[in-house]
Amino acid sequence: MARTQKNKATAHHLGLLKAKLAKLRREILAPTSKGGGGAGEGFDVTKSGDSRVGLVGFPSVGKSTLLNKLTGTFSEVASYEFTTLTCIPGVIKYRGAKIQLLDLPGIIEGAKDGKGRGRQVISTARTCNCIIIVLDAIKPITHKRLIEKELEGFGIRQACFAFLILFLFSLPKNVSVQPPNLTFRRKDKGGINFTSTVSNTLLDLETVKAICGEYRIHNADVSLRYDATADDLIDVIEGNRMYIPCVYAVNKIDQVTLEELEILDKLPHYCPVSAHLEWNLDGLLEKVWEYLDLVRVYTKPKAMSPDYEDPVILSAKKRTVEDFCLRIHKDMLKQFKYALVWGSSAKHKPQRVGKEHELDDEDVVQIIKKI
Ligand SMILES: Nc1nc2c(ncn2[C@@H]2O[C@H](COP(=O)(O)OP(=O)(O)OP(=O)(O)O)[C@@H](O)[C@H]2O)c(=O)[nH]1
Numbered sequence: 583m584a585r586t587q588k589n590k591a592t593a594h595h596l597g598l599l600k601a602k603l604a605k606l607r608r609e610i611l612a613p614t615s616k617g618g619g620g621a622g623e624g625f626d627v628t629k630s631g632d633s634r635v636g637l638v639g640f641p642s643v644g645k646s647t648l649l650n651k652l653t654g655t656f657s658e659v660a661s662y663e664f665t666t667l668t669c670i671p672g673v674i675k676y677r678g679a680k681i682q683l684l685d686l687p688g689i690i691e692g693a694k695d696g697k698g699r700g701r702q703v704i705s706t707a708r709t710c711n712c713i714i715i716v717l718d719a720i721k722p723i724t725h726k727r728l729i730e731k732e733l734e735g736f737g738i739r740q741a742c743f744a745f746l747i748l749f750l751f752s753l754p755k756n757v758s759v760q761p762p763n764l765t766f767r768r769k770d771k772g773g774i775n776f777t778s779t780v781s782n783t784l785l786d787l788e789t790v791k792a793i794c795g796e797y798r799i800h801n802a803d804v805s806l807r808y809d810a811t812a813d814d815l816i817d818v819i820e821g822n823r824m825y826i827p828c829v830y831a832v833n834k835i836d837q838v839t840l841e842e843l844e845i846l847d848k849l850p851h852y853c854p855v856s857a858h859l860e861w862n863l864d865g866l867l868e869k870v871w872e873y874l875d876l877v878r879v880y881t882k883p884k885a886m887s888p889d890y891e892d893p894v895i896l897s898a899k900k901r902t903v904e905d906f907c908l909r910i911h912k913d914m915l916k917q918f919k920y921a922l923v924w925g926s927s928a929k930h931k932p933q934r935v936g937k938e939h940e941l942d943d944e945d946v947v948q949i950i951k952k953i
Pocket residue numbers: 640641642643644645646647648658659660661662663664665666667686687688833834835836837855856857858859
C-alpha cells in the first residue's frame with residue numbers, strides 16, 4: 583500500500599487492500615479454537631465502580647508508575663521492559679465517583695506472538711470507558727513514526743498494532759467520539775447503490791464495490807452524509823468497531839526541555855505528565871473525567887439536605903430521572919409519582935418532573951413516591 587500511488591485509478595485497489603487487512607486483523611484477534619491463552623478474552627478482572635479506564639502503551643513508558651500514583655495500589659515498577667505481565671486494577675475516587683483504573687502489560691510483545699497478552703490487552707481495553715494511551719516524552723516522535731510504519735506494514739505485529747489504532751486510536755479530531763455518519767444496508771438484489779449528500783472526495787462507486795466485494799456483499803445501499811474514507815466504510819461493514827475516547831498521557835516530562843513541553847502541551851488530546859514526580863496528575867484526571875462524560879446527581883431525602891458526599895453517577899448519554907431511579911433500586915420506578923429537581927436542568931427551584939426528564943451534572947433530586 584505504501585508503494586501504491588494514491589490517485590483515482592488506484593483508490594479501489596487500496597480500498598480492497600484495506601478491507602483485506604481489516605479481515606486479517608479480525609482473525610488475529612478472534613479467539614482461537616485451539617484454546618490455550620484464554621480463548622482471546624480479556625484479563626479476568628471484575629468490573630467495579632462507576633467507570634473503567636485502561637492504561638495502554640509501549641513497555642516501560644510508566645503505566646505502572648501512573649497506576650501506583652493515581653490509585654495507591656501497588657503494581658511493580660522497574661526499568662526493564664515487560665515488568666507487568668497481567669492486569670492490575672486500582673480505584674480512583676474522583677469528584678464522588680469511583681473510577682476503576684487498569685494497569686496493563688506493554689502491548690508490543692503480546693501483539694508480536696499474535697495471541698495471548700496482546701490480544702488480552704486489546705480485549706480488556708475494549709471493556710473500558712476511556713483509555714489512557716501512555717507515551718514516553720523522550721521518544722514521542724519515534725513512537726509516532728513507529729505507529730505510522732506499523733499501519734503501512736504487513737507483519738502480524740504491525741497488523742495487530744494497526745488494529746489498536748483502528749479500534750481505539752483513530753478517533754475523530756473533535757472530542758465527542760461518534761461512529762461514522764454513514765448508512766450501510768444490505769439487500770437481496772439491485773447491486774451496489776452508492777449515494778452521497780455531500781461532495782465526497784475519498785470514495786467512489788468502484789472503491790465501494792471493491793470493498794463490498796471483499797466481504798462477498800453484492801447488493802447494498804451505501805449512503806454518506808460526510809466525506810467518508812474507505813476505513814470508515816470498512817468499520818461500518820465489520821460492525822464490531824468500538825469508539826472509545828482516549829487521552830494521550832505523555833509521561834516523563836521531567837526529562838524534556840521547556841520548549842519540547844510547550845509543543846506537547848498544544849497537541850489535541852495530549853496531557854503531559856510526570857508520574858514519577860507527580861506532575862500534572864490532576865490535569866490528567868480532569869481530562870479523563872471530561873472524556874468519560876459523566877453526570878453527578880445528588881439525592882435529597884425528604885426534609886433533609888442533599889447528600890453531597892455520595893452522588894449517583896450516570897453517563898451523559900443515559901441521564902433521565904428513570905436512569906437515576908434504576909440506579910438506586912430496581913423497584914423504585916413502581917413507586918415513582920414524580921420527582922423534584924434543583925439545578926441547571928430545572929426551570930424552577932425546584933421543578934416537578936416526570937421520569938423522562940434529563941438531568942444535568944450536579945442536579946439535586948428528590949423522588950416523591952405514590953402513597
Ligand atoms: N524520569 C521518569 N521516569 C519514570 C517516570 N515514570 C516512570 N518512570 C520510570 O520508567 C521505568 C518504567 O516504569 P514502569 O512504571 O515500570 O513502566 P510500565 O509502562 O509499567 O512498563 P511495563 O510494565 O514493563 O510495560 C521505571 O524505571 C520508572 O521508574 C517519570 O515520570 N519520569
